[in-house]
Amino acid sequence: MNTLQNIQQYIDSQAAPKLADMQALHELILQISPNCKLWYLDGKKEEGKVVSNPNIGYGMYTINYANGTSKDFYEVGISANTTGISVYILGIDDKTFLAETYGKTIGKAIITGYCIKFKALKDINIDMLKAAIQYRFEYNK
Numbered sequence: 001m002n003t004l005q006n007i008q009q010y011i012d013s014q015a016a017p018k019l020a021d022m023q024a025l026h027e028l029i030l031q032i033s034p035n036c037k038l039w040y041l042d043g044k045k046e047e048g049k050v051v052s053n054p055n056i057g058y059g060m061y062t063i064n065y066a067n068g069t070s071k072d073f074y075e076v077g078i079s080a081n082t083t084g085i086s087v088y089i090l091g092i093d094d095k096t097f098l099a100e101t102y103g104k105t106i107g108k109a110i111i112t113g114y115c116i117k118f119k120a121l122k123d124i125n126i127d128m129l130k131a132a133i134q135y136r137f138e139y140n141k
Helices: 003-012 018-032 097-102 128-140
Strands: 038-041 053-059 059-066 068-072 076-081 084-089 109-110 115-118
Touching: 003 018, 003 038, 003 053, 003 109, 018 053, 018 076, 018 084, 076 128, 084 109, 097 109, 097 128
Parallel strands: none
Antiparallel strands: 038 053, 053 076, 059 068, 076 084, 084 115, 109 115
């Protein structure tokens, strides 16, 4: 299967209403950045051990590690979890930015340095989530 097929299979594997929310998020992110690189990570290490929930990634930036190595990774990601959905906003240097900028206006969400986690799209302000995603795609430009 190719990346697009894996992404759609992952979205389709979700129970309603999470399926509809994941599909809506996927479409929203593609509207914001229609030509971005797509990623699908199944959450498993090479030996098959599960280390995270599967996730869909959008865009690309380079992570530079302190030991001098680097790797390419996605800028924005989404993942279904047991209590809802996580939207990952990666690669922003200021780890307080998301919470300070969107925390009071996004609705019922938990915001960390790189993640906006919520139960359902109906619980959050979609315009604020869209603004956070747009900010990330423009961050390194």
